[in-house]
Amino acid sequence: MTLGGYVHLARMIDKCRAVLAGTEGEYIYPCPLDKRLMEFAGVTAEQFTEAVTASRTDEEMIAWFQRTATPRPQSEVDQWNRALLLRGPSSTDSQKRFDAYRDAVDPSRTDLTSWADLQDLEEGRDVPCRQAANSDRETY
Structure with a gap:
């Protein structure tokens, strides 16, 4: 799902709102995926948080x-969106965290x-079953 043409934007807005309201629970803002979107967009977490604070609607x-x-x-945004959706663990430590969360x-997944x-x-x-050796998956 995209919002404003970007995957992860809706989730990042919701997490920021939750942090501002003190209701984030286990969610982390800004997490590494948030930081990747902000970096791609050329905005800082401080700017984004200020904008969420000032905005009432999506x-x-x-x-x-x-x-x-x-x-x-748009082609560059589309490419970035695909890359973010395919991004997997990029280090041994990251893979261990991924496996622990998944497990x-x-x-079984x-x-x-x-x-x-x-x-x-x-x-x-619902997450469709993937081929375990899917060469389309990227780690960056």
């Missing part, structure tokens, strides 16, 4: 994000290799 946040983000051709939710799929699984969304 539409206001979309407008702010599109005004503020580094302008990029806590469903240890050894087919999962991306953080996005793991988040979906953890939050109860």
